[in-house]
Amino acid sequence: MRLGIYTDSQEEKIFARRVAKAWARSGLITEAQLEFINGRTVHGLNQTNVFFRLLFFLFTGICVTAVVGLYFRLFKVRGTAALAASALFFGALSYALAAFLARRKSFYRYGIEEALALCSVPPVCRGILTALPVPDHSRLWYDTSISLLIAAAFFRVYLRFGFLYAAVLSIASASAVPFHLSLPPAAEKIVLAAALAAILLTSIRAEGSETRDFARERSAALQGMLLKGLPGTQALRPGPGDPRGRDDRCRRRSRALAQEQAGGDEKRVHGAAS
Amino acid sequence: MLYAILYGFAGLTSLALRYIDSTGAMFLYGIGTSPAVILLIFTLSRRYREGA
Numbered sequence: 573m574r575l576g577i578y579t580d581s582q583e584e585k586i587f588a589r590r591v592a593k594a595w596a597r598s599g600l601i602t603e604a605q606l607e608f609i610n611g612r613t614v615h616g617l618n619q620t621n622v623f624f625r626l627l628f629f630l631f632t633g634i635c636v637t638a639v640v641g642l643y644f645r646l647f648k649v650r651g652t653a654a655l656a657a658s659a660l661f662f663g664a665l666s667y668a669l670a671a672f673l674a675r676r677k678s679f680y681r682y683g684i685e686e687a688l689a690l691c692s693v694p695p696v697c698r699g700i701l702t703a704l705p706v707p708d709h710s711r712l713w714y715d716t717s718i719s720l721l722i723a724a725a726f727f728r729v730y731l732r733f734g735f736l737y738a739a740v741l742s743i744a745s746a747s748a749v750p751f752h753l754s755l756p757p758a759a760e761k762i763v764l765a766a767a768l769a770a771i772l773l774t775s776i777r778a779e780g781s782e783t784r785d786f787a788r789e790r791s792a793a794l795q796g797m798l799l800k801g802l803p804g805t806q807a808l809r810p811g812p813g814d815p816r817g818r819d820d821r822c823r824r825r826s827r828a829l830a831q832e833q834a835g836g837d838e839k840r841v842h843g844a845a846s
Numbered sequence: 847m848l849y850a851i852l853y854g855f856a857g858l859t860s861l862a863l864r865y866i867d868s869t870g871a872m873f874l875y876g877i878g879t880s881p882a883v884i885l886l887i888f889t890l891s892r893r894y895r896e897g898a
Contacts, residue, residue, distance in 0.1 A: 620891065624887065624891055627852075627887060628884060628887070628888075631880040631881075631883050631884045632880070632884065634876050634880045635876060635877060635880035635881055635884070637876070638872075638873040638874075638875075638876030638877045638880065639873075639877055641869070641873045641876075642870060642873035642874060642877060645869060645870045645873060646870065684884065
């Protein structure tokens with residue numbers, strides 16, 4: 573079963589065009605050669621520039637948020653079943669619209685389908701979690717499952733549409749799981765580093781059998797980000813609102829105060845002696 | 847033209863923020879204006895690309 577919404581041939585052609593454009597910019601090929609390559613790599617997808625992409629993304633995001641907000645405001649949805657059903661409906665609708673635009677209207681990184689696909693994730697996750705029977709309503713269960721669900725949903729969006737940032741969001745969301753498990757700070761960092769290393773190794777192994785250039789490029793970008801993020805996990809510190817960090821901060825503050833006091837006493841002794 | 851649309855939207859939004867006093871109306875305003883802006887930009891960009 574093919575997961576991606578665009579065909580491999582389309583993705584390869586877009587990749588080839590991008591590479592040829594970079595070559596032309598560097599002077600490796602002439603304008604005529606670039607035109608020839610562009611003529612041989614017609615992919616039939618609608619693309620736009622970065623500025624329009626951002627604008628479309630922004631306005632689609634505003635529109636989706638306004639529609640969902642107005643619905644919840646007008647119908648005053650309160651019950652669990654109604655909340656779950658509404659959230660799932662809006663999530664599915666948004667995702668279906670994104671798929672429709674990508675498939676039928678051939679939108680490729682146009683901003684509109686990207687915003688719709690990303691906007692489908694929070695309602696779907698919220699709907700699933702609201703619909704699922706929670707045994708004891710524990711915070712740990714809720715936080716862990718929402719992180720994993722969001723990670724899975726973003727990964728699905730990445731597989732379907734190929735948005736690299738969806739994969740990054742998925743990894744970031746999965747990375748939050750160790751911090752919900754009430755582990756000691758050192759263990760949290762170790763678990764997170766191990767998880768990121770496991771994803772990196774899996775990606776490297778999968779890339780070995782990959783022959784498609786666009787997919788290799790995507791996994792190389794992901795691997796780069798993971799490699800950058802791995803050392804960063806060890807520099808993580810508990811935030812200001814985190815009670816686990818309070819003891820450390822108190823200890824550091826009292827040590828600094830004690831040092832200041834000791835310094836003051838020393839000066840006083842020196843002053844008296846002179 | 848694009849900047850005119852964006853400035854127009856920004857001006858409309860500031861007016862809306864001044865006079866709209868309910869969240870529902872704000873949502874309605876968002877639903878009304880966002881697709882309009884998208885459609886305008888979309889149409890203009892197509893026309894520009896086609897050289898019309």
